[in-house]
Amino acid sequence: MRQVAVVTGGGSGLGREMALALAGAGYEVWVTGRTEERLKETAAAAADADGSVRYVVLDVADGAAVREFFEGLERVDVLVNNAGIGSPAAPVQDVLEEDWRRVVDTNLTGSFLCAQAAYARMLQQDPKGGRIINNGSISAHVPRPQGIAYTASKHAITGLTKSLELEGRAHGITACQIDIGNATTPMTARMAQGVLQPDGSIAVEPTFDPRIVADFVVRIADLPTSVAVPTMTVMAAGMPYVGRG
Secondary structure: OOOEEEEEOOOOHHHHHHHHHHHHOOOEEEEEEOOHHHHHHHHHHHHHOOOOEEEEEOOOOOHHHHHHHHHOOOOOOEEEEOOOOOOOOOOHHHOOHHHHHHHHHHHHHHHHHHHHHHHHHHHHOOOOOEEEEEEOOHHHOOOOOOOHHHHHHHHHHHHHHHHHHHHHHHHOEEEEEEEEEOEOOHHHHHHHOOEEOOOOOEEOOOOEOHHHHHHHHHHHHHOOOOOOOOEEEEEOOOOOOOOOO
16 A cells, blocks of 8 residues: 655645655655646656656645545645745834734644644554654744744744654654755745845855755655654755854
8 A cells, every 4th residue: 555645835846846756755645735737737747757646726724625635535644744935024023914924824824734634634544643744944943034924933833843743652643843944946046146144244045956855755754653753954054054144
């Protein structure tokens, strides 16, 4: 029986690379996202590589839709909570409430809703158990200037991951947080033009191949659930992390 993996935010960037890597490793992969055309592109890319990816248009912040999707799956062996968004850079006093809520709804609440639904499925399936991999960020440890909503949401992912790991112990459910720094995706394209640093300067930052992250996701997914990987940091060498700015 093929293992089933779900990758949220699988229409582009890291999510697409993760989905393709899992499909290439023999998983039955589902990807979710809000843009059907991008999801189709992911499925087509998998087919070109002799893999198989199915997709469903889904807003992870829509609890009813999330629950309906996961309840329709026979099993879930791996959930990769990858869906996430940023917001316009702004100092604290200028952050719009609507931007804050949009980021938290997607990055935190969406991750919780998907984890909750996957967790329920993992409890019911035979054999029970599974693995939940949350896409954290370097921002789960240190903030970038003018990014308070994103930073807060990613700090909260750490608490979500630890709670899932704790409660899953008795059920063969493990949780992992991968904190990624500057993988080359559309979201990090601005690094090549230079980004704001804490000292007020603008600096170009290095990036790295997102397929490296995808390879780590497969390695973690392939581990038996008797092995836990609570956290992992994968980042571009030389980017400002230890002592930003």
